[in-house]
Amino acid sequence: MKGLAVDKGTRVTLNFALKFTDGQVIDTTFDKEPASLEIGDDNLPENFEAYLMGMSAGERGDFEVPPEKGFGQHNPSNVQMFQRSDFSADMVLEPGVMISFADARQSELPGVVSKVEGDQVTVDFNHPLAGRTLIFEVEILDVEPAQPTH
Structure with missing residues (x-):
């Protein structure tokens, strides 16, 4: 059975x-x-x-x-640019570092730093997979x- x-x-x-x-x-x-x-x-x-x-x-x-x-597919509009000054001065910003942001509804939104160039920090909010x-x-x-x- x-x-x-x-x-x-x-x-x-x-x-x-x-x-x-x-x-x-x-x-x-x-x-x-x-x-x-x-x-x-x-x-x-x-x-x-x-x-x-x-x-x-x-x-x-x-x-x-x-x-x-x-x-889902990787969505280019989920990749955002920030200024270095948007982050606390002691925060380590390098590719691969995960940062937690609050979205408009104050829900936690994880993002991964994908690139740091001068004062520009690129953060990818796509799911890692x-x-x-x-x-x-x-x-x-x-x-x-x-x-x-x-």
Whole structure:
């Protein structure tokens, strides 16, 4: 008998790995505790949940995730220029440094310094995985009905 299939209203325990197409691992649970999540709880982006639908315990899958279904395409308008004076004098500004900004709604918005030239600081607000095709490897360990929330 086949167990419960992954669908809305289920709690899934799984191991996963997110990799670049060259095999470089970005994140994985295969070497630690498995992840447990409720479908639709936003722990996993909806597009990634879609790959799990219909799978049941004991199944494995490898999915190639194009940018549109992953973290979106790289958007040039998400790259902003700032003056060095916009930052505190003691802040280290060099390529790769992540800085947290507050957006118009005061939500946290992370940006990564991509270039520093003289007084110009270029910050990229695209998701670090934007524009990348990813491999989503998954092993479903358990699927059970989600507990109703009171």
